[in-house]
Amino acid sequence: MQKKDLIELVKTYRNEQKCLIGFNINDIYDLKAIALAADEALSPVMAMTYPPVVELNSSFLCKKMVEGIQANTKQPIYLHLDHSTSITMCKQAIDDGYDSVMIDGSQRSLKENIAMTKEVVKYAESAGVMVEAEIGKIMGRDVVVKSDKDFLASVNDVKAIVEEAQPHILAVGIGTAHGFTPKAPKIHFDRLAEIADAVAVPLVLHGGTGIPDEDIQKSIQMGVAKLNVGTMIHTTYMKSLYNEMRKDIDSAYPPYLLKTVIPEIKDVALNRLNAVNKQYSLA
Template sequence: MMTTNLTSLLNQYRTEKRCLAGFNINDIYDLHAVALAANELDLPFMAMTYPPVAELNGTYLCRKMVDGFEKIANNKIYLHLDHSTSVDLCKQAIDDGYDSVMIDGSHHDLKTNIQMTREVVDYARSAGVTVEAEIGKIMGRDVVVQSEDDYLASVADVIALCEEAGPNIVAVGIGTAHGFTPTTPKIHFERLQAIANAVPNPLVLHGGTGIADEDIQKAITMGIAKINIGTIVHTTYMREAHTRINKDVQSAYPPFIMKEVIPEVQAVVLDRLKAVNPHL
């Protein structure tokens, strides 16, 4: 029987070599699409709000939006704050009932990263909120790397972060990149295995849009218990909405447009869920 407590679930998933899929959502329409896809496979999922979404709509409204969709979901929807570089935003999300928050101190030195993570962990403990930290770097967006040392997570640094800050789960830099990439990212499985051997924490794989299915599945057998998927969702959403709006801008009406867009996003999400859950 699966637990609904997120930290316990992710620990269980690591033991069982399973993985929770997290999808970055922006509004009710892409969340609706993800919920429908998860229902098709009878799976829980994580609805992740990137800081611009959480800041624009407010973490309280994001919480209420997910609460509403849990009425149609067959399984638990876990609400997560993704890639927050702000301790204060993490605290606000915790206060407003998020199930988990990510404090991303990976752009700072190790000491500062540990301090930021520890502060969020201490704040989250009494609320029972799961905390994700990051060590190493996820390439793409505005991350510039000169060599492997710039982005690969050091095993010693992972150990220090886990032991001194106490996050529940850890995102590790092992060669993945956010968004679409010109070539398939090279995942450093040797580094992933060394990290998995060094710490018991469930590990997180970021950059799920561009990773080959077989690499996702191999990573899950090596300690990855959560995967983040975002770009493929919002680009499908925007492209399909743009196509339909452009057919007749003057008559475009959101409910009619989105009724056609939701199935397109749902299909993409279903494909990613199957990649993460090949046993289904």
């Protein structure tokens, strides 16, 4: 199994209108499910660890988990630190062998965001680690949105962070939201088009759980080269595990339960992998 340079891979994906999916994982079991889905879809994937996972396990242990799974997997698995607001955590992940880190300064001023991103990019350079930044806001969780101006990425801000900090990929706020939403998110494709025309850097779309397949593919054709999927994975994991446990809680035994749960997580991951491989017309 030949693992391509990640920075070059996402550049190629933007040019060829392809997309790498990053799946948020929490332990070795959902990681195994993602690996099984990747092999079935014949697609490389990204395993993403959210800061609470890193705080609980350490970036060192997360790296070892991926190495252990990768040894028995045909498709490449790239390890990514997702939505870290800590420069220190990003640096530690880089030291521990992560392929990619996200420094999320989207809740700070543009000046602070640029400074944070620039510091992480400089630190990652010698290790060849990809750095993701964010402009605008991804709705959901604790993000308060009062108007479009609160979350829509400014084209001028996008140009500024790309020119001054030089992140390898850039997440942009265009209307998507983390988690399940009552209705499909309204994606501002007009703003995505403006951003894609303004910068050549591969773009990232967060909130992949609730985005319709057609909108995913349209985004890919407009410059998105990485899609984040999280809630769909951990919700399937928790609900499936709960349903199995409640059948006979006194006799519940983890290996037997997880043999049933892992295929269910794999199926929802495969659903998203198939979504990025579908073909739709922009017309």
